[in-house]
Amino acid sequence: MDSVRCVGLYKTYKQGDQIIIGLDGVNLEVEQEGFACLQSPSGAGKTTLLNAMGGLDRPDGGEVYVAGKRIDNLSKGQLAEMRLHNIGFVFQAYNLIPVLTAMENVEFVMQLQGVPASERAMRAREALNEVGLEGLENRRPAKMSGGQQQRVAVARAIASRPAIVLADEPTANLDSSSARHLMELFAKINETRGTTFVIATHDEMAMSYAKRLIRMRDGKIVEDQLQET
C-alpha cells in the first residue's frame, strides 16, 4: 500500500477574471518509506499538490488516498481529524506556536491525538534528542534560531508517527549549513524510522538528498526518476 496516492488531480485558481492552473492532471503514488522531492521553479504547483495530499485543500477534480483511505471528499472537520492522525507537516516558516515551549510544541499534536501524558513526554523527548535539540526543551520559539525551529517542527512531525511527512520548502528560510543539516536529518529519519517524506523544494542542494525526484511544470509532473544519494 502506498502512503499517498493521487489520481487525476485538477485544481484551478481564480484571480479576478483570470483562471490560473494549479494542478493539471497529476497522478502520483508515494510508496511507504519513500523519500521524494517535488522539484520545480516557483509557481509550478508544488504547494498546491502538497496541500491536496495533506488534506489542507481540496482539489477541483481527481482523487487523493492517504494510507489507503480516500480523503478528497471529506468535510472540514474530518479532514482535520485525518491530518491529525496521518500527516506530519513542516512548513517554510512559522511552524511553531509561539506561546508553547519546544517540548510543548512537539507534544501538541500528540496531545490532540489523545496520547497519554507520560508516553507523550517520552516520545517528545526522544524526538527532540533525535533532531539534536536536547537541552532546549523549555525554550520558546522566539529564543531559537530558524534552523532550531525547523528541527522542532521535524521532531513534532515524527513524534506523532504519521503515515507521511510533507515539507514545503523547509530549507528556504535557512542558511546553507542549517539547510544541509535539516536535509541530513530528514534522510537519517527516513533511514532509521522509515518515515515517508515528500519535500517540495527548488533548492538544488536539498534535491540531492532525495531518493526520488519528481519534476513539475505548469501543474503537471514532467519527470519522475529515482536517484542515487
Next chain:
Amino acid sequence: MTATAGIVFRLAWRNLWRNYRRTAIVLAAIVAGIWAMIFMIAFTRGMIESMVSDGIRSIPGHVQIHHPDFRNDPTVDNLMPSPGGELAAALGGEDVVAWSSRVRVPAVISSERGSRGVTLLGIDPVAEVPISFVADDIVEGRHLENERDRGLILGRRLLERIETDVGKRVVVMTQGTDNEVVDRGFRVVGVFESEIASTEEAFAFAGRAALQDLLAIGDQVSEIAVLGKNRREAEQLHRRLAETANAEVEVLPWYELNSYLGTTMRTMDGFVIVWIVVIFLALSFGFVNTLVMAVFERVREIGLMMALGMKPRTILAQIIAESLLLLAIGLAVGNILAWATIHLLSDGIDFSFVGEGLEIMGAASVLKPSLGIKDVLLSTAIVLGLGFVASLSPAIRASRYHPVAAITKE
C-alpha cells in the same frame, strides 16, 4: 477530550499574558466594572433592606389580621373580638415569634398650645416589644408599663409642635361607637424618636385597655400584628393563618399591607439584572475589541493549529476559553475588592448630610451595604453568559479560517 481541554486551557492562559499591557488594561477595566457592579448592588440592597425592615417595624409585623372593612374604614365601627379559640391556637404556632393585638383609631391630641391629628394606637407594651419600634426608641421619660397604663407616648416632633412635655397632661379626643365624640386627659409619660421624622408626628401610643375603656368597646381590637421568623417566610405564615381564620377577619402579609414596600422589593431584583447588564455592555466594547484584535494578530498560528489537526470547534473553544478566563479573573478580583470595600463599610455609611432626601424614600440615614451570595452568583452567571455570547463572533470567525490562507497570510 481532557487532553484537548488541557491544551485549550494552556493556550488560552498563555495567550492572555502574551500582550501583557493590553491584558492588564482590559483587566483593570473589568475589575473596576465588576467592583462597581457588586458594590452598587450591595449598596442598593442595603438601602432597600433597611427601608423594608423599618417599614415592617412600622406596619408592624409580617402579617396582620383585621376586620374585613377595617382597611377601608379604619374606625371603631370595624373591630373584631380579641383572638380566641382556633385563631389564638394558630397564633401560638412555632412559626410565630410574637403577636400583639392593638386598637387603632384616628385621634386629636391637644395641649394648651396646639393640637394635632394622629393615629392613636392602644397597645400591650410587653407583647409589642419584639414587633414594633416604640420600645427601643424611648428617648425621654418611660415606656408604658402594661396595657392598663394610663400614660401616653408621643413622638419628639409632635411634642415640639404642640409645645408640651413629659409629665404634662394633654387631651385625647376621638370618635367612639355610635359616632359620639369621646375625650379624656392623658399624661405624657414618654417620648420616642424615629429615624423617619414623619413617624414622630403621625403616631401616639396608649395602653390598650385604657383606650378600650375610653372607647367603650369591651375587649374588641382593630388589628392583630403577627411577627414571623423572617420576612421571607411571611408568605407561608400568611397562608397558614388565613386558612385558620374565619371569614369575619381579613389576613394580609406585609407586602400587601404596604404595597409600596412589596413592589420595591420586587423591582429591586429587576434593577439588579438591569444594572449588571448595563455595566457589562459598557465593558464589552473594550473587551470584544481586544478579543477581535487578539484573534486578528494570530491568524497565522490559528492556521497552523488547524493544519496540524486542531478541529474548528476546538479553535472556537480556545478563543472563548481565553475570553472567559479574562472575565473570570476580572470577576474574582472585582468581587474580592467589592467584598473588601463592603467589609470596610460594615458599620454603615452615614448619609445624614443628605438624610432628608433618603428619608423621603423611607430609608434611614445610615446605610449598610448588604452583599448577598445570590447577587454574586447572578452577576457572575450573567457576566460569563454575556461574555460567552460576546466572544462568539470573533471565535466563530477564527474557527472558519482556511488553514492554507491563514498560514500564508502576510
